[in-house]
Amino acid sequence: MPQLLAGRRALLAAPLLAPFASARAQNAEWPTRSITIVEGYPPGGVTDTSSRLVAERMTRELGQTVLVENRPGAATSVATTSVVRSRPDGYTLGMGTTTLAINPSFQPTLTPREPQRELVPVGMVFRTPFILHVHPSVPATNLAEFIAYAKSKPGEITWASSGTGAVNHLAIELFKRQAGIEVLHVPYRGGVPGALDLAAGRCQAMFSAVLEAVPHLSTGATRGIAVTLGQRLPNFPNLPPISDTLPGFEVTFWQGLFAPAGTPEPVLAKAGRALGVATSDPDLRSRLSEQGVELITGDANALRTMLASETQRWGDVIRAGNIRPE
Known part of the structure; x- marks a missing residue:
């Protein structure tokens, strides 16, 4: 009789357990078809180029095509x-x-409102620093001279950014606070037009992505002062880190791969x-390094920690400066 009851229980439980067994099998077999990585920027930029190169390498590792789909808009919120x-x-x-770390404080109405809860990290992809460069009319060849010059003209230096609430704008706010200076922030619709106006002398300073600064630095239209990474860049060994003068100052634009919660x-x-293999590929690292992009082989925990710390950091800067969308 006990054996008969046990057999009946097993028969009754089988239909309930079947979906779970099927799900486990599907998870083990993943991927069985193509994967789409959604990118929040238009084609052609550093983020798009890096995403496509990483996706191509992941394709080889996973044995299924990894596609990149561009869905720009609303400060990457659409994507x-x-x-x-x-x-x-x-x-x-x-x-x-x-x-993802800026929007919850800067534009809290945008979705996802809680990226740390609604997304789960897969791993780090890259980071890229900024170069602080100035128009040659600024009488400063190093960071100490630039800070001294700014202090002598409080609120007069025009400092461009790629837009209010952009990383390089918040870097200005952080720099102001640590250096004890006041400048006039001039937001542009992107980093390229801001750098063009800097080269033309219509503004005096800017934190620019490496690729956006190089054309102007190479012609002498602008002068490099320092970098926002905590170390010198291989392609710009003469530019010291800002942290040499302002301890702890480090700002990068970073990118990581996420999945939906659940x-x-x-x-x-x-x-x-697969992502770790891609970001540690020597050829890929070398190709992107030429563009000022450093691939980072960081796991899900590293990305989770990065998102949490950056959300806190930029939230503090936004609240302290009462920064709002224009």
Whole structure:
């Protein structure tokens, strides 16, 4: 009789357990079809180029095509929201950037409102620093001279950014606070037009991405002062880190790969391993290094920590400066 009851229980439980067994099998087999990585920037920029190179290397590792889909708009909110709302099965992933850490404080109405809860990290992808460069009319050849010059003209130096709330704008706010200076922030619609106006002398200083600064530095239209990374850049060994003068100052634009919350752990682990292979590929690292991009082989925990610390940091800067969208 006990054996008969046990057999009946097993028969009754079988239909209930079947979906779980099927799900486990699917997770183990993932991926069985192409994967889409949603990118929040238009084609052709550093983030897009890096995403496509990494996706290409992940394709070779996973044995399935990894596509990149561009969905720019609303400070990358269009892209990340589409990832949050997708099925958590590993076939839709998203490239999240520093904007995920900025938006909750700067534009709290944008979705996802809680990136740390609505997205799960897969791993780090890259970081790229900024170069502080000035128009040659600014009588400063190093950071100490630049700070002294700014202090002698409080509120008069015009400092460009790629837009209010952009990383290089918040870097200005952080720099002002640490250096004890006041400057006039001039937001542009992107880094390229700001750098062009800097070269033309219509503004005096700017934190520019390496690729955007190089054309002007190479012609002498602007003068490099320092870099926002905590170390010198291989292609710019004469530019010291700002942290040499202002301890602890380090600002980068970073990118990481995320999945919708609820994505199975085996899928996240497999995607993370493929990403790690891609970001540690010597050829890929060399190609992107020429563009001022440093691939980072960081796992899900590293990305989780980065997002949490950056959200706190930029939230403090935004609140302290009462920065609001224009």
